[in-house]
Amino acid sequence: MDSLKLTQIAVEAADDKHANNIKVLDIQEMSIVADYFVIMDASSSRQVEAIVNEIEDQVEANGGQIGHKEGNKNSSWILLDIGDVIIHVFLNEEREFYNLEKLWSDAKEVDITKWTKA
Structure with missing residues (x-):
């Protein structure tokens, strides 16, 4: 499965x-x-735990594999490595603190409006 399809599955699961504030950054270049x-x-x-569990379930149901998981149900930031897609699920305050979007500000943002219910 290609990385964009895995990304879509993860976004749809998280949205469910x-x-x-789901963001997808294209960091290929x-x-x-x-x-x-x-x-x-x-x-x-x-909610962090529920989101992570749903992403894991949907990725595996669609033939993908979770390569590595960093954090647990008591963590304020859980990272999922699903190959060429890295998923970050934060508590609100942690996301503001680490501000990955600013760190990767040169990355292109992927339009996910077709993948979410908005």
């Missing part, structure tokens, strides 16, 4: 669990680490 960063936040640890 009401993730806040900037890094060898991944093709896309998916960044989002949630208002509680329980």
Whole structure:
């Protein structure tokens, strides 16, 4: 499965669990680490966990694999590595603090309006 399709699956799963302010950054020309960063936040640890679980379930149901997971249900930031897609699920305050969008400000933002219910 290509990285854009994996990104779409992750975004749709996160949107189903009401993730806040989902952003996808295309970092293919900037890094060898991944093709896309998916960044989002949630208002509680329980919601972070629900979002992560749904992303994992949907990726695996569609034939993808979770390569690595950093963080646990009590974490304020969980990172999922699904190959060429890195997913960051933050608590609101942590996202503001780390501000990955600013760190990767030269990356192109992917239009995800067709993947979300808005």
